[in-house]
Amino acid sequence: MTAIRVVTVDDEPLARERVSTLVREYEGLDLVGEANNGIEALDLITRLDPDLVFIDVEMPELSGFGVIAALDEARVPAVIFITAFEQYALKAFEVGAVDYLQKPVTRQRFAAAVGRARERLGRRPADYGPTLVSSATLAERARGYRTRFVVRRGNTHQIVPADQVDWLDVADNYLGLHVGAKTHLWRGTMKQAQEELDPDHFVRIHRSAIVAVDRIVTVRTHDSGGHVIEIKGGVQLRSSRQYADRVRALLR
DSSP states (O other): OOOEEEEEEOSSHHHHHHHHHHHHHSTTEEEEEEESSHHHHHHHHHHHOOSEEEEESOOSSSOHHHHHHTSOGGGOOEEEEEESOTHHHHHHHHHTOSEEEESSOOHHHHHHHHHHHHHHHHTOOTTHHHHHHHHHHHHHHTTSSOOEEEEEETTEEEEEEGGGOOEEEEETTEEEEEETTEEEEESOOHHHHHHHSOTTTEEEEETTEEEEGGGEEEEEEOTTSSEEEEETTSOEEEEOGGGHHHHHHHTO
C-alpha cells in the first residue's frame, strides 16, 4: 500500500510536534514537510504536492482557511483542520475538510481522522479541489474585510498587505496589485476584490479598476461624464459614467 504523504502546519511548535510525532508513528503515513506559518505552508504544499495536510485554523497573518483558499484548485490535498476552539469544528466541515482535531490531539481522534482521510482519498470526487477552495474562501471572507493578499511567484508565496495597495486593475486572468513602483499579480476577480475590501478604504471607479481612497490626490470631471482620478505618484486613472456616483461621493 502506498504511503499517504503528509504535511503538518501549526505556528505553535509543541502542537505541531505533537501531530508530526503521531504522523511518524502511524503506519502508512509519510511526513514529508512541516510548516510554522501560512506562507511556509503554501510553499511546501505547492512544491511537495502532499496527499494530506494537518493544518491549524488560527495562525497569525494567514489562517488555515486562508491557506486553503490560496491553493491551486487542481492540486488541493485532503485537509484535516486543527483547532483549540470548538466553534471552528462545524466551520471545518462546512468548508469540506476531511475532519477536524481539537487540541490537545489524542491518539484515538488522530486515528479516526486518518481513517476518514483514507476513505476520502479513495473516493475523491472530481470537484473536490474547486469546492474546498471556494468554501475556504467564503470562510475566510466571513472573518471580516480583506486585510492582505497572497500572491505567488513560481512555487513561492508572499503576503501583500491591503493597506499598501495603491490601486488594482485587471491583468488577463489576474488582478494587478499596484504597490508603488511594483505590481503583484493576484488570482482573483474585480467583483471579488470589491466585495472583500473595506468600502471606506477602497472605491471601484471602473469595471476594471479599484483605487485606495487615501491615495487619491485630485478628481476632475471629464467630458464623457466620468472623472479623471490622479493618485499619489502621478498615476492618472479614468473612471466611467457607471461609477460616477461613487466617485462624486469622494468629493463631499
